[in-house]
Amino acid sequence: MRTLDPLYPHDDGDQIRGGLLTLLRGTGLPVAFGGMVQPGGPPRMTITELAGTTTAALRGLAINAGAGLGGKALALGLPLRVDDYPVARSISHEYDGPVAAEGLRSVVAVPVVVHREVRAVLYGAVRQRLALGDRLVAAAVDAGRELERRLTDRDAARAALTTLRTAAPGPVGSRRSPDTVPAPGAAGPEWEEVRQAHAELRGLLRRIDDPELRDRLDAVADRLAGAVTRPEGGPPGPANPLSPRETDVLACVALGCTNADVADQLGLRPETVKSYLRSAMRKLGAHTRLEVVVAARRAGLLP
Structure with a gap:
């Protein structure tokens, strides 16, 4: 998580929450969650924001690059989906326990890329096996693009404020x-x-x-x-x-x-x-x- 700026007081969680709401509205999916990629060190993101969940099983879950659906999306920088998470062969299964505790089956993960770096991952999910169509995935990707725009503008505002403060x-x-x-x-x-x-x-x-x-x-x-x-x-x-x-x-x-x-x-x-x-x-x-x-x-x- 980034340090708050007194002139720019909103944190990363505020941005992620907005992205989740956009994803829910655009896709009609009942569950969404996500978090920011931690700066420095090996690529890893932590799930900090939840919408539509019934447990806290996913909160605070650290996702390593390449692991599970979101970790694979983080590593590749590409949106990915699975229609039945527990048995999906295209992903590894380090996080089956928390996913099962929340009862999730079909999941889409969208990386949020800012300045050629993955800065966050947004997930949308449903609790039954469902073929996630291209239109639904496109709507999830649109939510990711909107968050990319917000983060880009936030970075530019912070950079401008830093210049103004020092000069x-x-x-x-x-x-x-x-x-x-x-x-x-x-x-x-x-x-x-x-x-x-x-x-x-x-x-x-x-x-x-x-x-x-x-x-x-x-x-x-x-x-x-x-x-x-x-x-x-x-x-x-x-x-x-x-x-x-x-x-x-x-x-x-x-x-x-x-x-x-x-x-x-x-x-x-x-x-x-x-x-x-x-x-x-x-x-x-x-x-x-x-x-x-x-x-x-x-x-x-x-x-």
Whole structure:
């Protein structure tokens, strides 16, 4: 299990539980369970989350790569199924005891691959012998792909927050003191790194489904931008006149992105990006892309 980040407080179990619910809804199977692959050492995953089970036989079960159905899926990085687990010849049977205690017969196991590494395994199961069709397995795989997207976004958000914490002034980081906070438009590789992380974080915000977590990350991005133009503990600036999407667009434009680049990063149409950019210019009294970025930095809306 990974260490919790105070700015990104959700753990791996929260992600797995969401993946299990997606799998249950998509497949109609009555039982689902799964867990994350433990970092470091030989590949091994531990079943930590259960849905629809009637016993605790599977909870805490450590699955070694290659062992049983899930271990084989972990080792191969491929979704696998068995229609009658106790007598299946395609898998080893180290875990027959816990599986029998829960009364499971037909099982599908889906590896969750992030950055070419298996990070988790999701299982779906039923308590009678049943031929698991291709459509059902495809729905289980879709649940795995959705979890892959969530984990990828979470990793990117954590990476951006780490950059902001180590390089930014004020409430987010600690390497600069309040009296050395740069003026708007400050240059240097450190601040370019901060701005890149800020833009990535703002782009991720719209893809995060949890509203509480999205609000927390949004607040971090806003504190970073405001810290550039006022010392730590100073009074807050005026309310942000820009909409969240206008701020997202400007964060990308400030990095030199074209409208097409911004559209690709934020999942928007280029025409929509132009509309947000024109609106931001109007609100900040700017007439060019450079002017609106400078105005946004002076107003504490961008780092």
